[in-house]
Amino acid sequence: MIQPDTLRVWKRPPFIKNPILRWGLWVGVAIYLALAFGTMEIDWIRAGEGLTRGKRFIMAFFPPDFLSRWDSIQEGIMESLWMTITSTVIGIILSVPVGLGAARNLAYRPVYLFCRGILAVSRTFPEIILAIFFVKLFGFGPFAGFLALSVGTIGFYGKLLAEDIESMDPVQAEAVKSVGAGWLQWLNYAVQPQVMPRMIGLGIYRLDINFRESAVVGIVGGGGIGATLLTSFDRYEFDSAAAILLVIIGIVMAMEYSSGYIRRWVQ
Amino acid sequence: MLRIENLEKRYQTGDHALKNVTLEVPKGQVMALIGPSGAGKSTLIRCVNRLVEPTSGRIFLGDLELAHLGTTELRRARTRMGMIFQEYALVERLSVMENVLSGRLGYVGFWRSFLRKFPQSDIDEAFNLLARVGLDHMADKRADALSGGQRQRVGICRALIQNPDLLLVDEPTASLDPKTSRQIMRLICELCEERQLAAIINIHDVLLAQMFARRIVGLQHGSIVYDGPPNKLSPEVLTQIYGEEDWEATIEAVKDLDEDEVELISDLAPVIAKPGSVS
Numbered sequence: 001m002i003q004p005d006t007l008r009v010w011k012r013p014p015f016i017k018n019p020i021l022r023w024g025l026w027v028g029v030a031i032y033l034a035l036a037f038g039t040m041e042i043d044w045i046r047a048g049e050g051l052t053r054g055k056r057f058i059m060a061f062f063p064p065d066f067l068s069r070w071d072s073i074q075e076g077i078m079e080s081l082w083m084t085i086t087s088t089v090i091g092i093i094l095s096v097p098v099g100l101g102a103a104r105n106l107a108y109r110p111v112y113l114f115c116r117g118i119l120a121v122s123r124t125f126p127e128i129i130l131a132i133f134f135v136k137l138f139g140f141g142p143f144a145g146f147l148a149l150s151v152g153t154i155g156f157y158g159k160l161l162a163e164d165i166e167s168m169d170p171v172q173a174e175a176v177k178s179v180g181a182g183w184l185q186w187l188n189y190a191v192q193p194q195v196m197p198r199m200i201g202l203g204i205y206r207l208d209i210n211f212r213e214s215a216v217v218g219i220v221g222g223g224g225i226g227a228t229l230l231t232s233f234d235r236y237e238f239d240s241a242a243a244i245l246l247v248i249i250g251i252v253m254a255m256e257y258s259s260g261y262i263r264r265w266v267q
Numbered sequence: 268m269l270r271i272e273n274l275e276k277r278y279q280t281g282d283h284a285l286k287n288v289t290l291e292v293p294k295g296q297v298m299a300l301i302g303p304s305g306a307g308k309s310t311l312i313r314c315v316n317r318l319v320e321p322t323s324g325r326i327f328l329g330d331l332e333l334a335h336l337g338t339t340e341l342r343r344a345r346t347r348m349g350m351i352f353q354e355y356a357l358v359e360r361l362s363v364m365e366n367v368l369s370g371r372l373g374y375v376g377f378w379r380s381f382l383r384k385f386p387q388s389d390i391d392e393a394f395n396l397l398a399r400v401g402l403d404h405m406a407d408k409r410a411d412a413l414s415g416g417q418r419q420r421v422g423i424c425r426a427l428i429q430n431p432d433l434l435l436v437d438e439p440t441a442s443l444d445p446k447t448s449r450q451i452m453r454l455i456c457e458l459c460e461e462r463q464l465a466a467i468i469n470i471h472d473v474l475l476a477q478m479f480a481r482r483i484v485g486l487q488h489g490s491i492v493y494d495g496p497p498n499k500l501s502p503e504v505l506t507q508i509y510g511e512e513d514w515e516a517t518i519e520a521v522k523d524l525d526e527d528e529v530e531l532i533s534d535l536a537p538v539i540a541k542p543g544s545v546s
Binding site: 169171172174175176177178179180181182184185186188189190193194196197 | 316318342343344345346348349350352354356357358359360361365369370371372373377380381422425429
């Protein structure tokens with residue numbers, strides 16, 4: 001055996017080679033954080049007051065009062081569920097052609113850019129901004145909320161569909177093309193089976209999101225349970241508000257459990 | 268059946284994959300295409316059914332010129348060419364039956380295929396083919412539940428149900444164990460014989476190529492450097508195709524195999540016909 005004259009040392013090569021740059025970055029980050037935390041003004045007296053107010057606030061929630069406003073709670077929930085289901089279905093239906101067009105391995109360049117544009121625009125605005133916009137256009141009520149959630153769904157579902165198609169197995173797609181299948185047949189036999197399980201899971205996930213968002217868009221006038229919640233806060237009926245929050249939590253949890261179950265089942 | 272004239276392929280990356288390839292494969296002939304990785308074997312067969320667009324040259328399937336067909340004519344022409352893939356390329360989440368029937372997509376309309384309402388004759392033929400390869404009891408299994416050898420046999424059924432004139436076979440045994448490889452190669456060759464199909468089989472394994480093909484074409488850097496019978500593959504020829512290596516052992520092995528082969532075929536033939544016994 002050959003003995004090496006000197007021990008050969010090994011160290012993992014650094015990610016940033018230039019030592020000045022490497023240490024400079026660390027120092028820069030440290031200085032910025034020190035300044036950022038240094039300029040944060042925390043008024044401990046006000047924070048203390050806030051805590052006692054918070055305590056009173058929470059106490060006012062108890063006991064939750066389901067009964068005195070039950071009719072409007074029920075109406076709000078039904079409206080929210082209507083908004084959730086219609087916007088999810090319409091949003092997904094509209095997002096399929098956009099998603100197909102936005103998949104680089106499916107669409108021609110101009111179509112691709114156009115569809116990516118649609119997705120980028122609808123993803124730029126959060127649902128609450130869209131809801132404010134649609135309330136201005138079409139007035140208060142669940143229709144504005146429905147439109148906001150539908151547009152949000154197109155951005156969400158279309159983008160994820162496009163990405164799922166882009167990462168599909170090209171060999172399976174090639175095989176179906178090689179038998180002389182038409183374009184629609186090819187979509188149905190080669191693309192759809194590959195993306196379907198994930199897309200069903202995401203559809204259920206989006207249903208979940210849309211229900212939660214339906215409570216938010218209500219606050220800016222988009223109808224649904226959010227409007228009911230806002231009214232009870234405005235009237236200082238915190239016990240009814242607590243009841244509404246509990247109903248929302250219950251429904252979200254029910255959706256969570258069922259979506260997990262369905263996703264396991266479709267895989 | 269297949270005639271390739273002066274085929275050239277240059278990829279956008281600048282790779283000159285095929286250089287002036289001229290080749291003819293008559294009806295009923297099984298031709299093995301050998302050569303190192305990157306020699307252009309895959310490109311050659313993909314140019315034939317235009318999964319890869321040839322740069323220039325002409326390709327005739329019978330009297331039909333393929334290289335310049337429009338979309339609709341190309342679809343129709345593709346139904347006449349069955350393709351078998353290296354990693355089987357079954358649509359994993361479809362059933363075995365759907366995968367086999369997908370070979371008929373070029374013949375049925377969209378709604379029929381969408382509703383899975385294929386003509387009864389297609390369904391009969393699918394069951395016949397699956398029975399031929401011993402998998403008719405697996406018709407409703409999902410393709411990803413099958414073993415490698417079973418998947419490749421489903422792939423063969425999908426190609427044959429097209430009722431093709433030509434089989435394009437891309438490394439059919441590269442993901443299979445040695446025994447299954449031989450069974451698959453034997454099955455392909457038997458079926459070509461029965462149906463008088465012309466076939467091009469891309470294959471890495473020189474031994475398998477010599478065992479099963481009656482004609483061997485060697486491709487190197489996109490050019491044909493050998494075209495002849497399997498027993499004329501000398502160490503010199505193999506060196507020309509693959510580069511310097513000790514080829515004597517390979518040649519010897521094939522000579523031994525030639526003597527055993529008769530026995531071997533009769534050993535394994537009943538296994539193929541028996542359903543479910545091969546995996």
